[in-house]
Amino acid sequence: MENLKATLKEQIIERLNLEDISVSDINDDTALFGEGLGLDSIDALELIVLMENDYGIELANPEEGKEIFSTINSMADYISKNKK
């Protein structure tokens, strides 16, 4: 699980072009949107693409995204349970 969280942080920084942010800036419970990393709606779409491309997970219900993408912890938990 810890490896997955570290990989997710690296993937998010790379895919979302967060050049001012390093892995150490993202805690496992840092809010990815809003006051935390400040991701926006386009970033949310990129996270959906990342889930499908890298983990084979297709979000059938976009409403679930708000909860799944809230932190690294929630993303890792969802991936570990649903990875194909």
Next chain:
Amino acid sequence: MNYINSYCHISNSAIKINGTISNSYEAMPIDEVIKAIYLSLDLKYSKFHKMDQLSKIAFLGIELMKQANPEISKYGENDIALLFSNSKSSAATDIKFQESYANGGIPSPSLFVYTLPNILIGEIAIRNKWYGENMFTVSNLFDAKYYAEYANILIKKSAEAVLGGWINVNEDKIEAFFFFVTKKDLKQLNLPLNTETLDKIYKGV
């Protein structure tokens, strides 16, 4: 009569402000030019890194113009009109977007949002909180007559000043030119806004 108060050229090998080289270097790829200018301006703007090359160059060009002419930042949020044009539209990003799904991949949302060239005006407007008139057109060549006539109309009708720009990125080559027009010759450059003057400074002659 309106006047050009400052102008800027960006290429792969130099930045020129008002016709004078301010930075020159060995010709570099576009991304390296962008990085060098961003670092030299000491900017902290996280959204910058998400932009495509066209928007980044437009953004940096305006930042260079503001640095060279602080008067630009003193205008009200509705006073500056943005008048931009190019010949390649957003072709470089269009190709990258197409490549993102060419082999069965999923189209990239962050590339998709830059598959219109006028997005660069939005990025400039958001950064500077400029909400005046704006226009982006695509034409084969730099059309000094169009810019001069349109800028003069904008200042006559609704704007106190106009920021104009011509920006192309193509096959790792940058061609960018920016100019600032106001009602008075604030910088004493003696550059009245007309087709001949604009064409001359665009060509750097």
